[in-house]
Amino acid sequence: MIARLLALSLLIPAATAAEEIGKIGVDWIGNDIVIEAIRDPKVGGVTCHLAYFDRSMLDRLSQGNWFEDPSNSAIECARTGPIDLSGIRRGKGGEDVFREGRSLVFKSLRVKRIYDEENRVLIYLAHANELTDGSAKMAISTVPLLDEDRDPLPPE
Template sequence: MRALTAAALIALAATPALAEEVGRVGVDWTGNDIVIEAIEDPKVQGVTCHVSYFDRSIFDRLKQGNWFEDPSNASIACRQTGPITLGDIARGPKGEKVFSESRSLIFKSLRVTRIYDEDHQTLIYLTHANQVVEGSAKMSISTVPLYGAK
């Protein structure tokens, strides 16, 4: 039983972060919204990212077609929200996925990737759409300096 519990805890720690909706702003009369979510980095204590993205209404989906997909546009801002403690993070130039959320039925997701710039002691957070076909060039980055982080 202990081995099963330990395995479950390890699997939970390895999963990407969960987002918490902290704001929603209506942008038109059809019900389209801009959603703002808070994402705490699961491997870097003391860093929280806020991601904003467009959420299409049912009326907009009926009018525009393309029922199963939201736009790729997103913005990100990450800040130190407590003492920073680096966990076991990826240190290579490709970084590590922190968060992923579906933006279509199966082919597109919104992702947050963390890249560690060791030379400049900075964490770089990139938000972008990941698509099976025709990747999007729409992206946003935010940086968090590691002044004396552990």
């Protein structure tokens, strides 16, 4: 069963690629905070910066948990060009923008996009997704839309 889940998790691609733009050492054993730029693949003109904790090999050895990183993350998104909403999925459940494994099989760090049509705001939520236990660790960022941003579809 675990082998099938592992194989399945390797076959599911991330929603988009992230570009590492910074790495800050936080202690003497090699733990780092990594900062990645994530461009929304369906909404050109929005870039999110995601920061998360990356455990070192020494920390993994001393803690005894080889295959898991913490779920903590921070996110900030900004308008970086013209915005086109014609390709996004609408609805309260949102849509995955980015997904990265945080353990061997059971945990991932995700960024979801939700469009608040009434207030004309894109909401980006970074959160952990776990197979067995949910996590309350999350971070949120918003990108307000301007009048010139195209929104060709009527609200659902």
